[in-house]
Amino acid sequence: MSVMQSQVEPRLAERAYQELLEALGEEKVTRNRTILFSYSGTALPLPKTMPDIVVSPRSVEDVQVTLKIANRLVVPVTPIASGTLEPSVIPRAGGIVLDTYAMNAIREINADAAYAVIEPGVSVGKLSRALAPYNFRTCLGSFPPGNSALLNYTLRGHGTHRSSGIDSEILGLEVVLPDGTLVETGSKAFSSRFPSATWHSPWGPLPDLRAIFLNACGTYGVITGGAVRVYDRNEVQTAPLFAFDSYGDAVRFMVRVSRANLVEHVVTWHWGLVTTVNVLAAGEMEGSEDFSLLFTMEPWQKPEDRPYNVAIPMYTGYAEDVEVHRKLLEKVAAENGGRPFEDEARERFPGAWHYWNSYAVEHQPCTAFMRGFAVGFGFMQILYAEPSKVVELEDWGLKHVYNGGLTFGTTYYSHCLDQGRTVFLRITPFVDPVDTEEHARAVEVYKSYIAEGMARYGAVPVRYDGINNYVEWAGGFGKLMKLIKQAVDPNNILNPGLRIYEGGW
Amino acid sequence: MDMLMYTCPRCKTCTGTMHPGEETVESVCPAFERYRYFTYAGGGKCYTAQGLLEGALQPDADMAEVIYRCTLCKACSEQCAAHSAEPSEIARQVRRELVAAGFGPPEPARGLVQSVQRNDNPYGAPRRMRGRWARGLGLKDASKEKVKTLYFVGCTADLVPARNHFAANTVKLLQAAGEDFGVLGENEFCCGATVFNLGCAEVFEELARRNVEKLNSLEAERIVTSCAGCHSVLAHVYPEVARVEYRVISTPEYLEEMLREGRLKPGRELGLKVTYHDPCHLGRYGGIYDAPRRVLQALPGVELREMRRTREKSWCCGAGAGVKTSYPEFALWIGEQRVREALETGADVLVSACPFCEGNLSDTVAAMGADIGVMDLTDLVLESLE
Incomplete structure (x- = not known):
């Protein structure tokens, strides 16, 4: 794996280091080369870049001090927390990596208004535990317990599991701008004038600028805290499973049950993912006949002994209500060619069932699929598309990715969002982590998948990746982004590797 | 092992226990909790090993500074969400690279290694000091007569006066249980746990082979250890170095057995x-x-x-x-x-x-x-x- 050198002039890096050291102390600032290397990339097989300095702030003031120094000296800053699989956190220009994971206070759990105010280092596991005495739970993405709750919610595609997948787990954010200005959004924006202001509403009389910082990977400011929605643990939490023999049937089922308000959220898994997670959870990858299906079968073919898709509708409520919902789900499934699969899944796919139970029923972070990470899981971009288009995208996309010359199998999962106005599809191959030629092939497959997915199916990628320049593709919207960036971060010090704005860095 | 280095998704679950159905505790990793950089966590050690493997990092003082602040407590391996990464073992291997390149162990610990090489214990005590605590107790010399149970005292219980009570207590309990046991006295060598964990592979392997040969030759049915470190290497590491013909149990296991059988009341x-x-x-x-x-x-x-x-x-x-x-x-x-x-x-x-x-x-x-x-x-x- 290649490791690029920082683009920051050594004398400038030295000056920044000395100033940061003086301002923050040696415990929070380092240029130990071994430490720098561990912040040079992610678990994905993408080229790394060595930063010059890593800073571990413990407070909002530490972040302000760091940004003021970096801004004055014009040194790049890449902010990160945990769960750093995303390409967006590679410090492509070098400079400072600002690791906010040590800022890990749960500042408030507001039982009255059902939100928690947390810092970026608060993990999903820590938040889940703190919420338990209040009979609250988090909104879970499919991330493991050590990940930063706040920063995963700011990534598009995560936090889609309530309100039929409307992507809005963040009520408000506390952000430091490059000049050190502290910004609070929504109802909290008025706290400097009205100290009684709290985080209860994301909206106010002014535009919803919260969105600038969501899915922005620290390009407009460094998130130092925020309020996230938390949810009651209702009397019954349920996720009955349904089997479908085509993705199209599964999508139609997901859209119908979402629009009929029968679910809080629904997701469907391709047979390859069911098989993979089942094997990973049991820890029996070696010699597993089931696992070998991923290498011997084309992913668009359906193995005889298992459904093509398993849909997981999630619902919580009073027992009587849940019972009625279950019957209605069975009815809608039958209308769309599906059948109940729960008993069969528990018996035949206990590992996958364990995962579904943790994630969709108990709403607890689960680690069952983690071994899939770092062998390519997540390497392919999430695309959103309209329901009928996403069905076509799945058919084309599986073949395109599978035929891209990558070693391992290809599979996917798919969330129904916003009552089926758009559907999330993440097709992903597994890439050999040590084969650099395969990495290059994977990047080419990635690029063509995104470009053709957008051109053919009106699909849209949902995260920055630093590989494609989405800002340039976005016309007037991209121009507006640049103008805002230029105003907020004229020196382009914040995550300049993502190339929102070509000035400064 | 190479593949294990690449299984870390950087989720930091290795630093705390946050598995479903278990009570969450915030931190189990001392080095990460104290120093806060990912590099100190189990996952960070996987990345350091990747750097070495790929040639992006060379063994140096910076690496030693990070890697030797780990107590190798294995909590990260236990917690790893990927369930396959073994950061503790990876860290031990990185230490071996550091030692080979002259950057390990840290200066204060080098005396321990030299003492193991010179005196067969890490405490700088001459060999003749071994077994002083047992003088006058009339214990059997297991190297001279066959015993059912060998009590492997360990350097700390043997040579550190403040810890001699481990040995004295264990002997009294073995006697109270009516055990046919003996000790090796001056013929007991350091188990090598210290040099093993410091990454001094060659020193350890020589010592391990010598110890295995000795212990195999005794024909004792089992070996009781006072020290957790001794237990760990005798039971789990020596079998990777040589064929062992003995059985090891720890003091807690021995005491449980004696209480269950009514031999201690x-x-x-x-x-x-x-x-x-x-x-x-x-x-x-x-x-x-x-x-x-x-x-x-x-x-x-x-x-x-x-x-x-x-x-x-x-x-x-x-x-x-x-x-x-x-x-x-x-x-x-x-x-x-x-x-x-x-x-x-x-x-x-x-x-x-x-x-x-x-x-x-x-x-x-x-x-x-x-x-x-x-x-x-x-x-x-x-x-x-x-």
Whole structure:
């Protein structure tokens, strides 16, 4: 794996280091080369870049001090927390990596208004535990317990599991701008004038600028805290499973049950993912006949002994209500060619069932699929598309990715969002982590998948990746982004590797 | 091992216990908790190894500074969400690279290695000092006569006066149980745990082969160890170096067996609230969690109060893998977190089953001026015997 050198002039890096050291102390600032290397990339097989300095702030003031120094000296800053699989956190220009994971206070759990105010280092596991005495739970993405709750919610595609997948787990954010200005959004924006202001509403009389910082990977400011929605643990939490023999049937089922308000959220898994997670959870990858299906079968073919898709509708409520919902789900499934699969899944796919139970029923972070990470899981971009288009995208996309010359199998999962106005599809191959030629092939497959997915199916990628320049593709919207960036971060010090704005860095 | 280095998704689950259905505790990784950079976490060690493997990093003083602040407590391996990464073992291998390149072990720990090479113990004690604690006790010399059970005393219980009570207690308990046992005295060599964990592979392997040859030749049915580190290498590491023909059990396992068989009969009411600290090398390395607890529960008038972090989630005492010698303030910091947790339970006594743990926890209690006793399991069993 290649490791690029920082683009920051050594004398400038030295000056920044000395100033940061003086301002923050040696415990929070380092240029130990071994430490720098561990912040040079992610678990994905993408080229790394060595930063010059890593800073571990413990407070909002530490972040302000760091940004003021970096801004004055014009040194790049890449902010990160945990769960750093995303390409967006590679410090492509070098400079400072600002690791906010040590800022890990749960500042408030507001039982009255059902939100928690947390810092970026608060993990999903820590938040889940703190919420338990209040009979609250988090909104879970499919991330493991050590990940930063706040920063995963700011990534598009995560936090889609309530309100039929409307992507809005963040009520408000506390952000430091490059000049050190502290910004609070929504109802909290008025706290400097009205100290009684709290985080209860994301909206106010002014535009919803919260969105600038969501899915922005620290390009407009460094998130130092925020309020996230938390949810009651209702009397019954349920996720009955349904089997479908085509993705199209599964999508139609997901859209119908979402629009009929029968679910809080629904997701469907391709047979390859069911098989993979089942094997990973049991820890029996070696010699597993089931696992070998991923290498011997084309992913668009359906193995005889298992459904093509398993849909997981999630619902919580009073027992009587849940019972009625279950019957209605069975009815809608039958209308769309599906059948109940729960008993069969528990018996035949206990590992996958364990995962579904943790994630969709108990709403607890689960680690069952983690071994899939770092062998390519997540390497392919999430695309959103309209329901009928996403069905076509799945058919084309599986073949395109599978035929891209990558070693391992290809599979996917798919969330129904916003009552089926758009559907999330993440097709992903597994890439050999040590084969650099395969990495290059994977990047080419990635690029063509995104470009053709957008051109053919009106699909849209949902995260920055630093590989494609989405800002340039976005016309007037991209121009507006640049103008805002230029105003907020004229020196382009914040995550300049993502190339929102070509000035400064 | 190469592939294991690449299985880390950087989720940091290795730093805390946050698995579904289990009580979440925030941190189990002393080095990450203290220094806060990902590099100190289990996952970070995987990345360091990747850097070495790919040639992006070379062994140097920076790497030594990070890697040797790990106590190799194995909590990260236990917690790893990927369930396949073995950061502790990866860290040990990185240490070997550092040693080979002349950057390890840290200067203060080099004396330990030299002493093991010169004196067969890490404490700088001449060989003739071995077994002094046993003089006049009339113990059988296992190297001269066949015994059913060999008591492998270990360097710490043998040569550190403040820890001699481990050996004295164990002998009294073996005698009370009517055990046919012996010791090796001056013929006992260091088990090599210290040099193994410091990454001195060549020194360790030579020592391991010599010890295995010796232990195989004794024809003892089993070996009882006082020290968790000795137990760990005799039971789990030596078999990777040479074919072993002996069976090892730890003191807690031995005591549990004797109590179960009625060969030890505790009767005296102790009237103590105790909490048990799992030594990493018995617990996470050996899976020995229940035996010491069963022993404590068998003692009249002893109430066991568990700390928040126990068993697989136990917080390290802070002494292991050269940290006590190389970074004594850090060792005390780790110990302080543990002692505070013990105090939270309201226990009168913090009990462990490892002379190394007892040493650092005792030093910590003294430094803190904390109102809690530190004792070994054998102390309590002996006190309770009628």
